[in-house]
Amino acid sequence: MSDTVVVGLDVGGTSTRAAALTLAGRRLGTGCAGGGNPTSHGAERAAAELLAALRQALADVDPARVRAGTIGLAGAARLLADPAGRDTFDRAWREAGLRCPYTVHGDALVAYASGTASPDGTVLIAGTGAIAAQVRDLRLDRVADGHGWLLGDAGSGFWLGREAVRRLLADLDRGRTPGQLTAAVLAELLGSAEVADRPRDTVDTVIQAVTRRPPVELARLAPLVVAAAQAGEPVAAGLIAEAAAHLAESVTRIRPVDADSPIVLGGGLLTGDTPLAAGVRGEIGRRWPAAPLRSAGDGAAAAAWLAARDLPEVTDPGHLHARLVSPTT
Amino acid sequence: MSDTVVVGLDVGGTSTRAAALTLAGRRLGTGCAGGGNPTSHGAERAAAELLAALRQALADVDPARVRAGTIGLAGAARLLADPAGRDTFDRAWREAGLRCPYTVHGDALVAYASGTASPDGTVLIAGTGAIAAQVRDLRLDRVADGHGWLLGDAGSGFWLGREAVRRLLADLDRGRTPGQLTAAVLAELLGSAEVADRPRDTVDTVIQAVTRRPPVELARLAPLVVAAAQAGEPVAAGLIAEAAAHLAESVTRIRPVDADSPIVLGGGLLTGDTPLAAGVRGEIGRRWPAAPLRSAGDGAAAAAWLAARDLPEVTDPGHLHARLVSPTT
The missing domain is CATH 3.30.420.40 (ATPase, nucleotide binding domain)
Structure with missing residues (x-):
């Protein structure tokens, strides 16, 4: 054998x-x-x-x-x-x-x-996109989200990147000096965290820099959010908490409330000791305290x-x- | 003369x-x-x-x-x-x-x-997109949002249409029969409100129907949300309330908290006696009770x-x- x-x-x-x-x-x-x-x-x-x-x-x-x-x-x-x-x-x-x-x-x-040998359970994946699925007898049974960046992927890397840019634009609209996270996003997009004398000019440049590339590439900003959240930056921590809530909500769409089968977390944002994984573990632990949580x-x-x-x-x-x-x- | x-x-x-x-x-x-x-x-x-x-x-x-x-x-x-x-x-x-x-x-x-002859005030516009601007001496001074569908336009017609599709996809993920609003969205997109035996097939067809067109055309679903909200449909009413909050938030980015200058509401979603106009009037009335509110x-x-x-x-x-x-x- x-x-x-x-x-x-x-x-x-x-x-x-x-x-x-x-x-x-x-x-x-x-x-x-x-x-x-x-x-x-x-x-x-x-x-x-x-x-x-x-x-x-x-x-x-x-x-x-x-x-x-x-x-x-x-x-x-x-x-x-x-x-x-x-x-x-x-x-x-x-x-x-x-x-x-x-x-x-x-x-x-x-x-x-x-993440598990159990024939029945749930998998939640967050990378560039996000999807949750209920597994029955080692087949994908029901699926939640995975709807792509335009209509879904709530809590994904794309979502984190887009929300980070939205926070940056809100700072600029308000005439605020960008914070730790939004300054990092500005520097990543434009090569410098400097704001023009007319902040609206920086707004326009940021929008052009984003829309020049395929939308899904906003996901490349997600690591900035993760790093800032790890450093305790409050805007980033808030985005991570929101993303975790979105991901857990996707799981509620397909997983019975009384299930005690394992839940596997996968994708670059959920494997390993990331702030988003911690947030998701918290959300899921509240809803399904008996479920074994595994990493892909x-x-x-x-x-x-x-x-x-x-x-x-x-x-x-x-x-x-x-x-x-x-x-x- | x-x-x-x-x-x-x-x-x-x-x-x-x-x-x-x-x-x-x-x-x-x-x-x-x-x-x-x-x-x-x-x-x-x-x-x-x-x-x-x-x-x-x-x-x-x-x-x-x-x-x-x-x-x-x-x-x-x-x-x-x-x-x-x-x-x-x-x-x-x-x-x-x-x-x-x-x-x-x-x-x-x-x-x-x-909407006004006053040289100073605020304008808030929601149509396909959404933008707010502070007017000083009849010049646009500071601007909030107007960032386009990918990064902004929060509370706009695009936003309402996209959120309505997202609610529809959530219903399908959950295996729920679409409600009044989401069934209307499904019928508008696919020509029928019928859900396939495997709801995921309907999910895929909906996503294809949306992504075949330019994203901004999601705005054409906004009238369905407005009509459903007018009929008291709770999901639509919730989306309208969320949109009103987003629009008011854009105004807070640029309008001083103690301003008593007029606020003009414009764009197809805010002129006339629409539910979104009512929602925005409510939000703005709470924040700036002394401000005259005008329609474009x-x-x-x-x-x-x-x-x-x-x-x-x-x-x-x-x-x-x-x-x-x-x-x-």
């Missing part, structure tokens, strides 16, 4: 990660390539990044040993509904030398599985686990999760 | 209006043409609409009798800073047969002057008044305002 190899892929907007593991939990190879979200980058580009990551992970592995694989990616449902896109992925899979079948899951399910971990390993658990030799998926996703060796 | 003629133009995003008036307040002609905001439509198109409206207003007037003119338009500062755009307007002015000089003012100042009126006549008040024969601009902008004949 320990000779059986599985591969997992976590295809995200900024990076693609691959892992090849034995069922005993030995990591035979890992790979990393560029972002490959097929919705934003196209299936061809996504498949090329996938292949690059796969080849790295399989550099020291005979592909014939691989018995199962899972690809986790954003927009999975759209890819599966598109025969041409599916073909592109099939080709990349074969080009990597793989002959076993593979399954495709949404990135939210993979993030969930990277290694998505590629979680994808490999999702692939492996249906193999006939796997009798205890929970133990397998402990070996593959939370490895002790 | 009553033989002296002045012309005024109010160039807006959806229509351009012109008026030719004698200083006695006699209306010699009016004109109406398409939208001519030079920022969104370009100076050529704006000047063409301006000329069309001018020619109508001057159909029965000898242009040589016109002694002064004012053009009010959005993005006035940008036009004045652009010699080519200014030339385009100069040509249209001469093509209409006019030999007198003209001045250009922001549409916010013209809206203000359509005839912008073209107000522009004509702004042109006339500097003529040597005008000794009492307040009386002139009563004759031109609030005509009794």
